Amino acid sequence: MAQTDTPPRSDRRARRRQETIEEILDIAEDVMTEEGVNGLSLAEVARRLGVQPPSIYKYFPSLMAIYDSLFLRGQLEHLDVMRQAMAGAECGLGALTAGLEASGRWALANRAIAQLMFWRPVPSFAPSAEAFAPSVEMVALQRAAMAEAVCAGQLGPEADSDEAICLVSTLLVGVLSQSMANEPDLEWGQGRFTPTFPKLMKLLVAAYPRPASGSKSGSDVR
Amino acid sequence: MAQTDTPPRSDRRARRRQETIEEILDIAEDVMTEEGVNGLSLAEVARRLGVQPPSIYKYFPSLMAIYDSLFLRGQLEHLDVMRQAMAGAECGLGALTAGLEASGRWALANRAIAQLMFWRPVPSFAPSAEAFAPSVEMVALQRAAMAEAVCAGQLGPEADSDEAICLVSTLLVGVLSQSMANEPDLEWGQGRFTPTFPKLMKLLVAAYPRPASGSKSGSDVR
DNA sequence: GTCTATATTATGATAGAC
């Protein structure tokens, strides 16, 4: 158990190293934002860090490893943003809406990472299982919120399904794709596309009407 | 007016030249499909054509010119596919649905080109005005179909609007984005995402209910 | 953990012979 209790020297070194790693990832994100997700290069990162390319290999074994770390960091950040947004809203439909809106806002504020995560524009890169893991948790969050919405009578029982999850993610991804491709400088809430998201959510509610107690009203669009 | 009437020699040469141009574009499409839209390279095209890289410059002045020709060819093909699908369907909502479905089917069958056209994954490439022109006509086609649908009483009057055009394109792009990113080997109609498109179209109809003559029914989701 | 030097490979593009 030697060295377990606050060894000052190696602790500082480890912290400094971690800072450098984060700095490399920050720079990599900048490069991707400017040159496109595919435009990321070790050499350019080194240049901006004020270091020679071989030095990068002391922190990452390869370019793909940088992509993977960016992917993981993005997933964790995105999951956190969504979780907090959902926690700050009412249960069920409110949480779902808040979570999706926060997700969209984050994606537009972190386009490069979002594209890496959700559009897969680098054919030679496949995320590791570790990097992908948070995504599973995110789906679970959404699924839980939809189940709550069903319990609370805000949505019909069919909303607690894989199909409904697909549908809701498709709506968000559609808005984000259109915004990123056609309005590359606008953030969430601006432009022609992202403001339509609340309307799309209302459509979703219309798609899964709660069974009316007694009569058979509600537009059946399924 | 000399040489206007079937000059056999230069005519054959021009035809042969045009064939080579088309072959280069076909190969470029293959390369993008395999290596990603950004992975297109003059050298690889030359290699597959069985020719040295400088020879390509006899047909295209630069790599970006190849992108531009691919963009134009894609727009024309896509416009044609959509027009024919709409012509083969009933007016109004039927034509709109048929056109969008044909658009989606074409996009998945020509992913690389579709991504180049609608996702803009090559930051250093911007289409020329000529290459972009058919896109304007395509929007006009959609707009006309929606106007017809309004006239025919299939949709409410608000459907004849820019907002509605945005909405409908967002739905399709969402489905396509999800399918391309998560089910890269499936075509239209397969998988979890593209089969939901008809349901999304029904949602659209629900979003723009025709004003009921007399009562105030119809779910108002706007 | 940083550097220099180097290996290897690739790119887009041009000049000029044939």
Next chain:
DNA sequence: GTCTATCATAATATAGAC
């Protein structure tokens, strides 16, 4: 319209000195 030769530039990655 094809080629060879070449330019200028860039990339990932490794070896080894300090």
